[in-house]
Amino acid sequence: MEAVLAAALLFTAGIAVAKYAKDVRKLDRNADVTIAAKLACDNTVERLRTTPADQWMDTASDIAEQVSDAAGLPMTIDVSEFETNDSRGQHAEILARYHGDIVYRTHAWSLLEPTAETNDESSAESEDAL
Numbered sequence: 001m002e003a004v005l006a007a008a009l010l011f012t013a014g015i016a017v018a019k020y021a022k023d024v025r026k027l028d029r030n031a032d033v034t035i036a037a038k039l040a041c042d043n044t045v046e047r048l049r050t051t052p053a054d055q056w057m058d059t060a061s062d063i064a065e066q067v068s069d070a071a072g073l074p075m076t077i078d079v080s081e082f083e084t085n086d087s088r089g090q091h092a093e094i095l096a097r098y099h100g101d102i103v104y105r106t107h108a109w110s111l112l113e114p115t116a117e118t119n120d121e122s123s124a125e126s127e128d129a130l
Contacts, residue, residue: 033073037096037104040071044094045108048077053090053110060092073098087111 047063048056060077068075078093089111096104 033098033103036071037073037098040067040073040075040096041094041104041106043067043071044075044077045092045106048092048094048108049110053112056090056092056110071096073103082109 044063044067047067048060051059051063056079060079064075064077074097076095076097078095080091082089082091089109092108094106094108095102
C-alpha cells in the first residue's frame with residue numbers, strides 16, 4: 001500500500017515539474033520576444049529620427065521592412081500629421097507584432113520646419129501685438 005502511495009506521489013510530482021518546466025520555457029520565449037520587439041521599435045525610432053520629418057510618410061514602409069527583416073518580427077509604422085498652436089509636425093506609431101498580436105508599441109514625434117509663410121504670419125502677428 002505504501003509503495004502505491006509513494007508511486008502516486010512521485011508521479012504527481014513528476015507531472016508538476018514537467019508543467020513548471022513548460023511554463024518557464026513559455027515565459028522565457030515571451031520575454032525574448034518582448035525584448036526583441038522593444039529593440040526593433042527603438043531601432044525604428046532612431047531610423048525615423050535620422051530622416052527629415054517631412055519624409056517620414058515616404059520612408060516609413062521602407063524602414064518598417066528593413067527592421068522587420070533584421071528583427072524577424074513584422075513591424076508597422078503609421079505616420080500622420082499633427083498641429084498644435086503655431087507648430088505642426090509628424091507623429092509615428094510603431095508596432096511590433098508576433099503571431100498577429102501587438103507585442104510592443106511606441107510613438108515618435110517630430111516638428112516640421114516652419115515655412116516662410118508661417119514665419120511671415122508669425123512676425124506680422126508679433127508686430128501687430130506691439
